Amino acid sequence: MAAGPYNYSYIFKYIIIGDMGVGKSCLLHQFTEKKFMADCPHTIGVEFGTRIIEVASQKIKLQIWDTAGQERFRAVTRSYYRGAAGALMVYDITRRSTYNHLSSWLTDARNLTNPNTVIFLIGNKCDLDAQRDVTYEEAKQFAEENGLMFLECSAKTGENVEDAFLDTAKKIYQNIQDGSLDLNAAESGVQHKPATPRITMNAGVQPPNKEGCAC
Amino acid sequence: MADKEPGDVASAPASNNPLSRKLSKILETRLDNDKDMLEALKALSSFFVENNLRSRRNLRSDIEKRSLAINEDFLTAFQVVKEQLDDVYSDVQAMNECCLDMTNRLKAAKAKTHHLISQTTSLHNESQKLQVKEQVAQAFLDKFQLKPDEIKSLRGTRDGALQPDFFKALSRVKQIHSDCKFLLRTNHQTAGLEIMESMALHQESAYERLYRWAQNQCRLVTQDTPDVSPLLCQAMEALQDRPVLLKYSLDEFGKARRSSVVRGFIDALTRGGPGGTPRPIELHSHDPLRYVGDMLAWLHQASASEKEYLQSLLKSCTAANVQLDEQLGHITQGVCTPFKVRVEQVLVSEQDPVTLYRLDNLLKFYHHTIGQIVNTEAALLSTVAEIQDLSHRMFFNSLTSHANKLLDKVELPPSDLGPTDSLTQSLQLLRDVLACHDASVVPIDDKKQDYKQILSCVIDPLLQMCSMSASRLTTVDMAAYMVNCIHLMNSTLALYEFTDTRLEMLNAQTEAHVDTLVSEQASYILNRVGLAQMYGALQTYKTEQGPLSSLPGLDELAVKSAVNKFDSYLAQPDSLTLPQFHLILSSSVRESATKRSTELICQAYKQVYIAVLDPTHGYKDGPAVVPRTPEQVVHLLC
Numbered sequence: 082m083a084a085g086p087y088n089y090s091y092i093f094k095y096i097i098i099g100d101m102g103v104g105k106s107c108l109l110h111q112f113t114e115k116k117f118m119a120d121c122p123h124t125i126g127v128e129f130g131t132r133i134i135e136v137a138s139q140k141i142k143l144q145i146w147d148t149a150g151q152e153r154f155r156a157v158t159r160s161y162y163r164g165a166a167g168a169l170m171v172y173d174i175t176r177r178s179t180y181n182h183l184s185s186w187l188t189d190a191r192n193l194t195n196p197n198t199v200i201f202l203i204g205n206k207c208d209l210d211a212q213r214d215v216t217y218e219e220a221k222q223f224a225e226e227n228g229l230m231f232l233e234c235s236a237k238t239g240e241n242v243e244d245a246f247l248d249t250a251k252k253i254y255q256n257i258q259d260g261s262l263d264l265n266a267a268e269s270g271v272q273h274k275p276a277t278p279r280i281t282m283n284a285g286v287q288p289p290n291k292e293g294c295a296c
Numbered sequence: 297m298a299d300k301e302p303g304d305v306a307s308a309p310a311s312n313n314p315l316s317r318k319l320s321k322i323l324e325t326r327l328d329n330d331k332d333m334l335e336a337l338k339a340l341s342s343f344f345v346e347n348n349l350r351s352r353r354n355l356r357s358d359i360e361k362r363s364l365a366i367n368e369d370f371l372t373a374f375q376v377v378k379e380q381l382d383d384v385y386s387d388v389q390a391m392n393e394c395c396l397d398m399t400n401r402l403k404a405a406k407a408k409t410h411h412l413i414s415q416t417t418s419l420h421n422e423s424q425k426l427q428v429k430e431q432v433a434q435a436f437l438d439k440f441q442l443k444p445d446e447i448k449s450l451r452g453t454r455d456g457a458l459q460p461d462f463f464k465a466l467s468r469v470k471q472i473h474s475d476c477k478f479l480l481r482t483n484h485q486t487a488g489l490e491i492m493e494s495m496a497l498h499q500e501s502a503y504e505r506l507y508r509w510a511q512n513q514c515r516l517v518t519q520d521t522p523d524v525s526p527l528l529c530q531a532m533e534a535l536q537d538r539p540v541l542l543k544y545s546l547d548e549f550g551k552a553r554r555s556s557v558v559r560g561f562i563d564a565l566t567r568g569g570p571g572g573t574p575r576p577i578e579l580h581s582h583d584p585l586r587y588v589g590d591m592l593a594w595l596h597q598a599s600a601s602e603k604e605y606l607q608s609l610l611k612s613c614t615a616a617n618v619q620l621d622e623q624l625g626h627i628t629q630g631v632c633t634p635f636k637v638r639v640e641q642v643l644v645s646e647q648d649p650v651t652l653y654r655l656d657n658l659l660k661f662y663h664h665t666i667g668q669i670v671n672t673e674a675a676l677l678s679t680v681a682e683i684q685d686l687s688h689r690m691f692f693n694s695l696t697s698h699a700n701k702l703l704d705k706v707e708l709p710p711s712d713l714g715p716t717d718s719l720t721q722s723l724q725l726l727r728d729v730l731a732c733h734d735a736s737v738v739p740i741d742d743k744k745q746d747y748k749q750i751l752s753c754v755i756d757p758l759l760q761m762c763s764m765s766a767s768r769l770t771t772v773d774m775a776a777y778m779v780n781c782i783h784l785m786n787s788t789l790a791l792y793e794f795t796d797t798r799l800e801m802l803n804a805q806t807e808a809h810v811d812t813l814v815s816e817q818a819s820y821i822l823n824r825v826g827l828a829q830m831y832g833a834l835q836t837y838k839t840e841q842g843p844l845s846s847l848p849g850l851d852e853l854a855v856k857s858a859v860n861k862f863d864s865y866l867a868q869p870d871s872l873t874l875p876q877f878h879l880i881l882s883s884s885v886r887e888s889a890t891k892r893s894t895e896l897i898c899q900a901y902k903q904v905y906i907a908v909l910d911p912t913h914g915y916k917d918g919p920a921v922v923p924r925t926p927e928q929v930v931h932l933l934c
Contacts, residue, residue: 092521092601126665127593129600144601156585157661160593163564163574193574 089133089140093253093271095246096161096194098186099171100179101150104205107236108171109147112246117237124149126157134247136254143246162193166271167201167249172220174204174233175212180220187227197261199252203245204233440472440479440491442498450502458509463530466506469498470537506531507541514548517605518556522549524608533612546619549609550626557598558630564594565634584642585654591635592662592680595628599669599676602627625674632679639683643690649698650728652691657732659684660742692753698725699757706765713777713879715784716765719758723788726754730792747794755785755798759805775812776876782806783882810889813876817893821872822900825865826858831900834907843914844907855908856921862901863924866932869894894933902926 097105106128110118113130129146146165148158162168168190172179183202190200202224204215217233224231230248234241257271328334343358344351351358442450446468449461473495479488510531517523535542568576577594580586603624610616639659646652663680670677699722707716729750733743762781766774786802789795822828829849837844844850865872873890880886905926909918924932 094597126661127596129597131604144604146597156589157593157658159586160590161597163577163590163594164597195574 089142091139091141091254091257091271093141093143093166093250094164095143095145095167095169095249096165097145097147097169097171098158098162098190099150099169099203100173100176100182100186101152103150103171103173103176103179104236105150105169105171106147108169108203108205108234108242108245109145111236111239111242113145115239117239123151124154126154127161134250136247136250139254141250141254143250145246159189159193162190165194165198166253167199168194169201169203169245169249170229171203171205172215173206174215174220175206175209177214180204180215183223187229197256199249199256200227200229201245201249201252202229202231204231205236207233207240208235208238439475440487442468442472447498450498450505452505458506458527458531460527460530462502462506463534466499466502466534469495469502473499503535503538503541506534507538507545510535510541510545511548514545515552517549517552520556520560522553522556522605524605529609529612532610532616536613536616542613543619546623547626549606550623553602553605553627554630557602557627558634560598561594561631561634565591565638581638581642584646584651585658588639588642588655589658591638592658592666595631595635595676596662596666596669598631599624599628599666603669621671621674624670625676628670628674628676632675636679636683640686643683643687646690647694649691649694649725650732652687652694653729653732656684656687656691659687692749695729695750695753698722699753702757702761703764706761709765709769709773709777713773713780713876714881715781719762719781719784722754722758723784726750727788727791729754744794747792751789751795751798755789755802758785771812772816772874772876775809775816776879778809779806779813779885780879780881782809783885806885810885810892813874813880813889814892814896817874817877817889818896818900820874821865821893821897824872825862826854827862827900827904830855830858830904830907834903843912845914852915852917852921855904855915859904859922866924866929869933891934898926898930898933901929 097109099105101123104121106121106124107118109128109130110116110121113132124147127146127148129144131142131144133140133142135141146161148154148161170183170186170190172183174180187200190198202220204217204220220233221231223229230252232241232245232248234245236242253271340359343362344355442465446461446465449459450465450469452458452462473492476488476492476495479485479491482488510528513525513528513531532542532545535545565577568574568579577587577590580590603620606620606623606627610620643652643655646655659680663677663684666680667677702718702722707718709716730747733746759782762778766777769777782802782805786799786806789798789802819828822831830844833844833847833850841847845852845855877886877890880889905922905924907913908915908922911918915921
């Protein structure tokens with residue numbers, strides 16, 4: 082049995098939600114490629130990206146599912162909340178309507194994810210301060226009332242983008258440390274790569290089902 | 297002696313007399329300056345204490361005695377010195393002898409050691425040569441032989457565990473093996489062959505060990521997230537040289553992952569998340585779209601994750617893409633059956649064409665989405681394609697059965713000749729089905745193809761149904777009814793894309809029915825005013841029949857009374873409009889039909905007018921028979 086160092090200790094699954102055109106895909110692209118993607122096409126259904134980060138000197142792989150904001154894809158994107166450890170809920174600070182829809186996104190997020198899912202509110206496009214339509218204070222208050230983490234970001238300049246993804250990961254990691262997130266439970270959205278011998282890892286996992294037993 | 301001749305000085309001349317010369321010399325003598333004299337006098341004063349005759353007489357002998365004594369002293373003193381010098385001499389003599397002896401001995405020794413020295417030098421040279429040889433040999437060994445610890449790490453421990461050193465040693469073996477080829481090009485062929493052979497043996501046993509280890513490791517990756525250790529990645533990289541072994545190891549990996557994915561899928565279906573949130577997918581089985589959508593999303597995410605694991609396992613392998621796709625196909629194959637069974641159940645029990653069509657679109661979308669992750673040969677993709685095909689067929693089956701039901705019990709047209717309920721319901725269904733497309737993401741070509749098929753599946757039977765239900769009606773009723781039905785279809789379809797050809801066809805049909813209506817209306821009016829006979833005769837008239845007025849029923853009187861009746865119609869044109877015209881739903885169709893029938897009437901009148909005024913037809917008082925010019929009629933009617 083090999084006990085060498087692993088590439089990463091955990092996999093966290095994220096989902097990015099929010100209205101069409103708020104810059105979800107651009108945020109993801111900025112985070113994974115460190116580049117701004119101008120003329121980003123509409124997302125069809127879902128797409129996903131990954132990046133390995135470090136939290137508390139643990140390597141963590143983020144698997145980020147970027148959903149389409151268009152209403153017609155709602156039925157498809159809803160299926161991807163399942164098993165997300167973090168949900169990034171994005172609105173556009175220059176378009177009030179995208180802020181007004183947050184409560185419906187939040188309801189979806191709360192209903193379709195597990196109770197420990199960390200929800201992070203992101204006000205995107207903060208580089209366009211002149212066209213601001215939603216104040217920082219207002220959004221901050223909304224976040225506090227609903228127990229969300231909050232930051233204003235810019236996918237264009239990259240401001241705060243790292244922080245949003247990292248803070249979410251830190252919070253999830255903290256939840257694991259506190260024991261409020263049960264790693265052994267399926268669909269917690271966190272997958273642990275054991276650094277300890279496998280026997281302890283398997284302790285809480287059911288014996289493997291035989292293939293097709295439930296068919 | 298000077299005081300011996302003092303009397304002689306006065307008697308002899310001063311210059312020639314030796315005495316005087318002596319005297320003068322004495323007198324000239326300056327005692328102060330003569331140190332010897334002073335010394336002598338001092339010494340004399342030490343023993344010449346008493347100046348008397350005796351002592352003056354004895355002075356000489358005293359002095360001589362003293363001189364003798366002094367010389368004797370001197371002699372004895374020198375005697376000692378001489379003896380000592382003699383001693384020194386003898387010593388030096390001895391030393392010289394010694395030295396000579398030593399020189400001789402050295403010479404002898406030198407002569408004796410000369411041979412030894414030359415021997416030593418040659419030995420020394422030899423030793424240097426040997427040292428160089430040793431270095432070369434060492435370098436050769438370094439290059440072409442394994443070190444003991446390398447051999448040890450190649451052989452490994454008894455429990456089969458692998459150390460990172462193993463790969464270093466393995467690459468050394470490989471390097472040596474390939475270096476032997478250079479060796480073979482030189483004249484060290486025997487050594488080259490031998491080393492090559494031993495390295496080949498090492499290599500074989502090492503690969504075998506590596507394979508066993510990798511296989512074991514791969515068997516263990518059954519947990520939700522496999523731990524792809526760097527060591528395993530390295531093992532895969534190393535196994536690339538043995539494609540068969542690599543394939544078998546990957547097969548093991550695939551097998552382990554496959555069962556893990558199946559387990560995960562069943563868990564997601566039946567157990568859900570911690571504390572039941574998110575709820576198990578099967579809890580939504582009453583909602584076919586959600587149920588199937590959740591399963592597909594799960595499969596999509598799972599195949600993406602599995603692909604990542606495979607990629608990280610094979611990250612150091614070059615050109616392993618084929619194997620990666622193959623394994624991914626294998627891994628995702630396990631879930632095909634549980635997935636297929638469930639979706640088939642949903643599809644078979646679903647009756648609603650709208651839901652079926654939505655499912656069809658959903659499956660099409662995921663076929664495309666999952667197709668971006670797994671390759672086309674993957675069982676998962678073909679399963680999704682199969683199910684999608686089934687859903688497609690189920691959808692059209694349900695549409696067709698709906699259409700068949702329509703044809704089975706044809707409704708009679710209502711008295712207002714409007715569309716029947718079944719028609720409006722079917723069109724609503726069509727609207728719902730076509731609306732599904734907005735929520736789907738299938739390529740535009742597929743959409744066009746689908747639309748075509750859907751339209752022919754719905755519109756054709758509907759047209760058939762309308763014709764059947766209209767079959768027992770009068771011509772006018774039927775035309776009006778058909779115009780109404782087609783109009784409704786037309787306005788439904790006009791909202792959607794890709795319906796142009798359909799619309800064209802429907803318009804042509806409307807046109808045909810409107811033609812019927814127009815001609816019916818015109819002939820109705822002509823019949824009612826009595827001009828029909830005249831008009832009919834004009835259409836078939838040939839000159840050999842003689843003047844028109846001579847034909848039966850077309851005499852001046854009859855024509856005149858008909859024209860009179862026509863005149864009263866002109867006063868009240870609406871009175872003779874067919875009731876069916878009012879029942880036409882589309883105002884534009886209604887208007888155009890009315891207009892065209894009016895034009896037809898005007899034309900008919902014009903022909904009658906010209907014929908009556910033509911003297912060859914024998915109407916004597918033509919202008920009285922037809923008081924109005926065609927222009928007046930047009931003016932009145934239009």
